Amino acid sequence: MIITPRPKTFFPLSIIIYITGHIVTIIHFFKNLIYRKQPVSKIPYPEIRRQYSNNFRGRHWLRRREDGSVACVACFMCSTNCPAQCIHIEAAEDLNLYQEKYPKVFEIDLLRCVYCGYCVDACPCNVIYMTRDDELATFTRADSIMTLKELVEFPERVKENPLGWKPYEGNLPQWEGIQRFKY
């Protein structure tokens, strides 16, 4: 238990306090001016943009097969696992395709989405990913509903390494002394 300090107001001392305060701010000023090594939390957006990590949960992206069709099999797992119920899927049948079931309509309402990444975790086919795109402002509400056509493209704004939150790839490594679960 630590009793927190409680100073008494004392006039001659207070001048020293004012001077120390000024010294602190002046030191910060010169450090920022000369060394520029102080961590500065301000970023002059949009000239400089924050570099997000490779786990960033931004706008969604759907993987395509080699022939260009979307790899989704319309199993509804992502829309079931979505806490915000923002994914709308309509399945259809196509006998020409490799997989018979495919999503005729796949819409994500980005205004409802809470960007929790649960859809990515649920997908059994590794189709849905999240990108590092975080600039999602639109002019109308209707624009914020992403259709299948938009979802299969990478976002234009993030050029390099656009993928963010990925499904848990894991082989759980065999940690020493830890028994894996047996089915």
Added chain:
Amino acid sequence: MASYEFLSEKYQKIETLDKIPTFIVPKEDILNLSKELKEKGFDFLMDLCGVDFPEREDRFEVVYLFFSTKNYERVRLKVRTKDKVPSIVPVFKGADWFEREVYDMFGVQFEGHPDLRRILTGDYFKGHPLRKDYPAGKRWPCREEDVYRPQIKEEQSELEEMLINIGPSHPSTHGTFRLLTKLDGEKIKWMDAEIGYLHRCFEKMSETHIYQQVIPYTDRLNYCSAFLNNVGYCKAVEEMLGIDIPERAKLIRVILGELSRIMDHMVCLAANIVDIGALTNYWYLFQPREEIYTILEACCGARLTVSYCRIGGLSKDVPENFKEMVEYVLKITPPLLADVDKLVSKNPIFLKRTMGVGKISQEEAIAYGWTGPCLRASGVPYDVRKVYPYYFYDEFEWDIPVGTNGDTYDRYQVRMEEMRQSLKIVEQALKRLKPGPVVVDDPRIVLPPRAEVYNTMEGLIYNFEKVMFGLKVPKGEYYGFTEGANGELGFYIVSDGGTKPYRVRVRPPCFAIYQAFPKMMVGQMVADAVAVLGSLNIIAGELDR
């Protein structure tokens, strides 16, 4: 010496999952029993909530959780009723808003309550939302004429009296809540708080989602330290399931949790000091906060609403450079805290604005149900991490900072010291961090790893089962509590053995703290109200849920 033994002679004791002694008492006795419990040492009303069982004849259950600050014992009383319960406000002042909430949400009448009004919803609202027969999607429009306007008697006064609104959107309230204030000159003569502007039906929505899906909702409770809410909820469910998560997951929870606590205190202090008039500290305090957000974003992909915990561990392992990032925060934070200390702690203007302002005594703070830094500033060394240690908190070396007077200055000092202690904990936890799994290896609780989903039939079945049905939690009730940034954050979960919680009740620390605020401020200057409100750190997301 607190003792509940006398209860077991007369009343039926029931078993619960959390091993807190629970008694069912008739509703006529509750006022006398609470009086008796208070005399025997249970001086703290931790929680008061309602549960609805429509199939029973006495459908409502009002649950009282008493706590003793002397020997840290807990006892729970349950009252079953159809409509009416005697109010315990004459004994416990802190029951005031809790009873109003039960009245609002369930329609239970509390006889003898001084001011039984709706609290989270408004007068325009028909029906009681947490009853099981109330549909979750039903809404009521709020029109301008429905706004709460109090009836105040005109009093004779020499000065001109003025009724002003502080809030709902006011720069000093740091959230949306409304304070109706009657001023006599610069002095506050009467004050009333109206909350519920940010009510998002957390408790109702939890009942319609599976256990894992509640986690994103908990982010939005105390959004300044979202990770701590994740931990609080997941820990409660994990203890209901009776599972022990891996050591690495626990340590990461400790590290990120303590960093979140630092962040929360930083927001509180920075905003509070800005309200008083010192702007420079704001940037000194927000620099490490940005760095901590960067760590959280590297771990889980979001800066504010993290959703990083899962029931059974964490959603992903931390990145490879996690250690360096945390060490960097540990390096830059203490000098900046020292700078704030130099600028503010002995500054005569700051001292005059804070010393003796918003003072609350130990007894008052306990009576209102305060927890966390605000209670410790009054001199009560109660911290959940010390008293009921979880996640190795008993193995780390750290102290509880305790104030002496309970005024705004003490709350500032307690928060400053708590940040230093949290840094100490992070440093020790980082040393213990070893590679290993971060989730329990049990597909009945967490999603199986990808390789098993693709390569084994069972893995795929478990993946589908976990997503479509969720995990099953044994039947019973559990009150799990952790130390949130503002105090004891409790999750009272009632399970009916299914995959969705029957009832999730959050015990928000802000709620108890804020109910004392209007009563504290009567007779004070209106400028002090701003200083005190900042130091209490009321987060609207947690207050209104």
